[in-house]
Amino acid sequence: MKSRKIMALLCCTVLAAGLTGCGGSGTSSQVTSVAGQEAAGTSEAAGQKSEGAAASSDAASQDDKTFNIDLATAYASDGPAGMALLQFVADVAEQSGGTINISLFADGTLGSASDNYSSVASGDLDMAMTGLEGLDLYAPEYTFLDCPFLIKDEDHLKALLDSGIGDKLKERYEENGFVTLGWHQRDVRELASNKEVKSPADVAGLKLRLPGMTVYVDTWSALNVSSTTVAMSELYTALQTKVAEACEGGYEQMDTLKLYEVQKNIAETDHVYEFVGLFINKDLYDSMSDSQRQVLNDCAAKDLAYADQLAKENREQYKKDCLDGGMTLVDVDRDAFRDALTDYYKQQFETKWTVSTYDEVMSYAK
Numbered sequence: 001m002k003s004r005k006i007m008a009l010l011c012c013t014v015l016a017a018g019l020t021g022c023g024g025s026g027t028s029s030q031v032t033s034v035a036g037q038e039a040a041g042t043s044e045a046a047g048q049k050s051e052g053a054a055a056s057s058d059a060a061s062q063d064d065k066t067f068n069i070d071l072a073t074a075y076a077s078d079g080p081a082g083m084a085l086l087q088f089v090a091d092v093a094e095q096s097g098g099t100i101n102i103s104l105f106a107d108g109t110l111g112s113a114s115d116n117y118s119s120v121a122s123g124d125l126d127m128a129m130t131g132l133e134g135l136d137l138y139a140p141e142y143t144f145l146d147c148p149f150l151i152k153d154e155d156h157l158k159a160l161l162d163s164g165i166g167d168k169l170k171e172r173y174e175e176n177g178f179v180t181l182g183w184h185q186r187d188v189r190e191l192a193s194n195k196e197v198k199s200p201a202d203v204a205g206l207k208l209r210l211p212g213m214t215v216y217v218d219t220w221s222a223l224n225v226s227s228t229t230v231a232m233s234e235l236y237t238a239l240q241t242k243v244a245e246a247c248e249g250g251y252e253q254m255d256t257l258k259l260y261e262v263q264k265n266i267a268e269t270d271h272v273y274e275f276v277g278l279f280i281n282k283d284l285y286d287s288m289s290d291s292q293r294q295v296l297n298d299c300a301a302k303d304l305a306y307a308d309q310l311a312k313e314n315r316e317q318y319k320k321d322c323l324d325g326g327m328t329l330v331d332v333d334r335d336a337f338r339d340a341l342t343d344y345y346k347q348q349f350e351t352k353w354t355v356s357t358y359d360e361v362m363s364y365a366k
Contacts, residue, residue, distance in 0.1 A: 069126035077106035084307030121177035131276040159364040181300035187250035189272040209244035251318035260325030
C-alpha cells in the first residue's frame with residue numbers, strides 16, 4: 001500500500017507541475033488545494049452550509065491537533081461521488097479551521113475498492129469512499145442489502161440503512177477497524193440484453209455477465225441464469241462476440257461503455273439500489289477531538305446528500321443517451337421476479353442473513 005502511495009504522489013507531482021508551471025513544487029497538497037478551489041466553486045450547487053457544520057466550525061478549538069490525511073476512491077473524479085468528495089475536502093478544511101486537511105486520490109489511484117477497504121481497516125490508508133465489496137469482505141450476513149430484487153426502492157433502502165439494521169452494520173464495520181461517516185445512494189442496476197426480458201421465464205438459460213459478488217451470482221442462479229465473469233474492460237467485446245448475452249449495471253455503465261451499440265434492450269429491473277459508504281480508520285477517528293469528529297460527520301451528511309442529488313441528475317442523462325443511442329426500454333414485471341425469489345430469500349435469512357428476518361426487512365418497504 002505504501003508503494004502505491006509513493007507512486008501516486010509521484011503522479012501528483014507531475015500533475016501539479018503541469019498545473020502550476022515553472023517553479024511549482026508539485027506536492028500532493030498542491031493538488032488538493034486545486035481540488036479544493038474547484039470544489040469551492042461548486043458550493044452554490046451543493047447548497048448552503050448546514051447549521052450543524054457551521055456550529056462545528058464555531059466549536060472547533062485552536063488547540064485541536066492538525067491532521068493531514070489521505071482519502072481514496074476508485075470512482076471517477078468528475079463523477080457524482082468524486083465531485084461530492086471535492087466539496088467534502090473543501091468543507092472539512094474550512095469547518096475545522098484548517099485542522100483537518102484531506103488529500104483526495106480518485107480514479108483508483110490508490111488501488112481497487114477491495115484494496116481501499118482493507119487498507120483503511122489496517123490503518124495503511126486514512127479514509128475511503130467505496131461500495132458493496134465491504135459486505136462481502138467484512139459483513140456477509142448483511143449482503144441482503146445488495147441482493148437482486150429484494151429491496152423495492154430507494155426509500156426502502158434508506159429506511160433500512162437508517163434503522164437498527166443499518167446501525168448494526170456500522171458496528172460490524174467498526175469491529176473491523178473503520179467508522180462509517182455516511183452513505184451515498186450511487187446508482188440503480190438494470191438489465192441490458194438483445195432478448196426482451198419481461199419476466200423470470202425470459203432469463204432462464206441466459207448467459208449473463210455478472211461481477212464477482214457472491215450474492216449476485218447466487219441470486220441470479222436461483223432464476224436459472226447462466227452467469228459468466230468478464231472484466232469490465234472486456235465487456236463490450238464479450239457482448240459483441242456473444243461470450244455473454246446480457247449484462248447488468250447502472251445507466252452510467254451502459255452509456256460510458258457504449259453498450260447501446262451491442263445491446264438492443266434495457267429491462268428497467270431496478271434490481272439493486274447500489275449504495276456506497278464514506279469510511280475513516282477507527283483509531284484515527286477516535287484520536288480526533290469531539291469538535292473535529294462533529295465536523296467530519298456534519299460535512300459528510302451535507303456532501304453525501306449532494307452526491308445523491310448529482311447521481312439522480314446524471315442517471316437521467318445517461319438513460320437518455322442510451323435511448324438516443326438506439327436502445328429500447330422494456331417494461332418489466334418486477335413483482336414477478338421478487339415472487340419467484342421469495343423462497344430463496346427466506347432460506348438465505350435462515351442460513352446466512354441471520355442478523356435479520358425476511359419479514360423485518362420487508363416491513364421497511366412502504
